Amino acid sequence: MQINRRIFGLGFLGLGLAGCSGALPRSVTTNGPAGLPADLRPVPNSAYDAWVSAFRGRAAAQGISQGTLAAAFRGTGYLPGVVTRDRNQTEFSRSLEDYLAIATSDERVQKGRAAFARHRGTLTALQDRYGVDAQIICAIWGLESFYGERRGDVPVISATSTLAFDGRRGQFFEQQLIAALRIVQNGDIPASQLTGSWAGAMGHTQFIPTSYQQFAVDYTGDGRRDIWSDDPSDALASAAAYLQRNGWTRGLEWGSESPDGTLQPQPGGPRFRTTSNFRVIKRYNNSDAYAIGVGHLADRIGGAGPLRASFPPDANGLTxxxxxxxxxxxxxxxxxxxxxxxxxxxxxxxxxxxxxxxxxxxxxxxxxxxxxxxxx
Known part of the structure; x- marks a missing residue:
């Protein structure tokens, strides 16, 4: 089974693929807006400007105020690199072995154990409240943003408006843009600080704007659902709420490696026995590889060892x-x-x-x- 970037979806930012020898081009930097690649900075585009002018009327008809629109679009613009990345998603593929080598690398496991220890109180409390295993919450955090180290710094308004204008998935991204504007209008975060991945996924747990609207939680009680803050509490609670509301069963494991399992994503590789909670993880990102990555990383954070079964040689005959x-x-x-x-x-x-x-x-x-x- 080959895994492509379209399947990975939101989990790709946190995998940190540019940090490994099998790197794919990074979509964002972590050095603030000034550190963004040139193609992720606004460039003049009259057709985009005309689209934004027309969009303002549609947004106003959906309850977005003129003040919100003015603040949200101040300093934004067309990002050519967003379109390039969107159109090139299917060019790269990875085997499950390669995916897990990155998703459950020694570094990610070690950082996960350290992050779990630092936030044990919050994660345990979330497990009690939502019924979702604390290690699963931590593993999603690890895959989505490398435990908060790679939250993304592309302006979400620019990214989603560029993709809505481009039109390949125009309706979907216009919905995301409207949802992002509602986030600003609600006061959860100023427009200037509304950042994320090139595709508009945001914060520690890489929520797209519509998912944020539906599932984000103000766990700290400060009146803001702040998934961007250095404090990951709201984001971790939001991920737990997402899984709970999508059918997570308290006390049920995600699955496990099993020679008798029926799921074998890569021919000749390990087999897995899965449960209904595995399917709930796929609601976060609809990929067997992602769900296995979350489950196995959670197990490793909890002290388990690597997979027991080996993978076969690759297409070039190399192990x-x-x-x-x-x-x-x-x-x-x-x-x-x-x-x-x-x-x-x-x-x-x-x-x-x-x-x-x-x-x-x-x-x-x-x-x-x-x-x-x-x-x-």
């Missing part, structure tokens, strides 16, 4: 151990893969091409047993 060795040896030869996690992505492919060119080999960027042998 994960082979791919890690390939990355290590390329880097040792001066062709840096930016890490050795066994996930073959753009950094590794660039290093392979450079090595092949240096050695007078056919430049393909493709890993192989032959390539590995040449590095021994």
């Amino acid at each position: 994960k151990a082979d791919r890690i060795t390939l990355q290590q040896r390329l880097t040792a030869r001066g062709f840096d893969t930016q890490g050795a996690d066994g996930v073959i992505g753009s950094n590794t492919e660039t290093a392979i091409r450079a090595y092949q060119a240096n050695r007078g080999m056919a430049v393909t960027g493709t890993p192989s047993q032959t390539l590995l042998q040449s590095l021994r």
Whole structure:
């Protein structure tokens, strides 16, 4: 089973793929608006401006005030990089093995255990209130925003209006834009601070605006449902409320690795036995890989070990151990893969091409047993 970015949906920001050797291009930076890539900054676009002018009337008809519209669109504009990322989502695919190598990496597990320890009181209280396992809440936080480290800093009004104007999923993103304006109008957060991923997913738990409207919780009682704050309490409560209201069964595990399971997302790989709570996790992100990632990361945060079953060699005949060795040896030869996690992505492919060119080999960027042998 190959997993693509359309299936990953909102979980992709938090996976932090640019931080590994199998990196995909990052959608946002974490250095504030000034640190955004050039293509995620507003550029002049007269057609977009005309669309916004027409949209203002539609928004007003749905109860958005002129003051809210003025504040929300001040300093915003068309973001070409948002359209590029939206149209290129299906270009990259990952096996379940690669997905889990990132989603449940040693770093993510270690950070998850530390985050759980820091917020144990809140997570335990949320488990008591909503019935959702504390480790599951923490794992969703870990996959969605790397425990709050990667919340996204793309202006949501610019992102959703750009995608609504672009039209490929225009109706959906106009709904998100209206919902984002309601968030501003409600006073949950000033328009200037309403930031998220390139697709408008927001905060610690990467809620899209309509999900925020329906499920966000003011857990701290300060009158604002603040999923953006450095304090993750509202966001974690919102994720728990989301799962509870979508049918989570208190006390029931998500599933487990089982040789007798019927779910085997990657041929030749581990099998899983799942429960109704697995299907509830998929309501958060409709992907078997995502739900397995959340469940397994939750187990690891709780002290469990790695999966027992192994994955088969990839299409190039390489096991994960082979791919890690390939990355290590390329880097040792001066062709840096930016890490050795066994996930073959753009950094590794660039290093392979450079090595092949240096050695007078056919430049393909493709890993192989032959390539590995040449590095021994």
